[in-house]
Amino acid sequence: MNYHSIRHEIVTELEIKKSRFITWVSPICSQAEAEQIIAAARQRWPGATHYCFAWIIKEPVMERCSDDGEPSGTAGLPILTTLKKRGLENIVAVVVRYFGGTLLGASGLIRAYADSVRNALDQADIVKYEEGLLIRLVIEYPDLGLIQHRFLFSPEVVVESINY
Template sequence: MLFDDSYKTINRLAEGFFKDKGSKFISYAYPLPSENDAKIFLAELRELHPKAVHHCYAYRLGLDRMSYRMSDDGEPSGTAGRPILNTLYSRDITNILVVVVRYFGGTLLGVPGLINAYKTATESALDEAEIITCHLTQFYELVFSYIRMNDVMRIVKEMELPVTEQQFEMQCRMIVEVRTTLVERFVTRCEKVEGLVMKLI
């Protein structure tokens, strides 16, 4: 199989809700650029819901199934974080954090009830979310003399590379974003431009 550099994620925060026997499960799905962002979002939710008994979550990063974390936050083991994570796998979305905040309603739901509640609350948020397709990319810094500008711009335009930074002086500098599947072609073309210094950042 050819390497695929595309993945599905969400583009903005989405919320969902599920209720069972008086317990309320409020779910939040966040687009997650990095692991650090997860801590920030969790801290914000703890401030927003200080009286909730549980803040259970799971997140997934990247395309493999190894980059994830989950927490039952005091619920019986395997009844909260795992159902949330499994829902992310079954929907095939990544770079996402789902937190389900629970307010206890006074009646125990039991293990099957909890698994169902966390799964359904997660699905509720994902149903509200807008799913987008993104691509794995790498950023390259290009440094070249002004006289090579046309050669470099031809590569950028023909390969439709997004430019995130640029400075045009006697010595020009540009940062471009390259899809992972195009890197080899991009590097080969850049190597043909005289005096162009290329660096992965």
């Protein structure tokens, strides 16, 4: 199960025509985690006009997005599309909008939500997660050379520690 995601959560903010767009992206492993982040955003930034989001989970494959009252297709889908274009999985992005008094129009909203997520991802540490197997070997000293030669010096093997 190899995939790309972000190492740590990140929060960024953009102001577009006096509207504040606060973006919170976070790595997740389940739908429950995504829902917790979305609920936490509502508590962390109370009184916002919209809490739009998208999330993608690798296994089982699931994705969701929400416009949260913005015109259909102008918030959640641009957020989701931005995550997909970056090839990211096991991630949630919540964009909190405080309306600034100026209507942005459909194309302006699409651009604003996508730009907000792009801005956050540009500042995030993108990492590749690779499925692996943790093996603990206990061997006799005379066998050490053989094990090192066959396994430990292979580029596919990552040695966490060696204790003598």
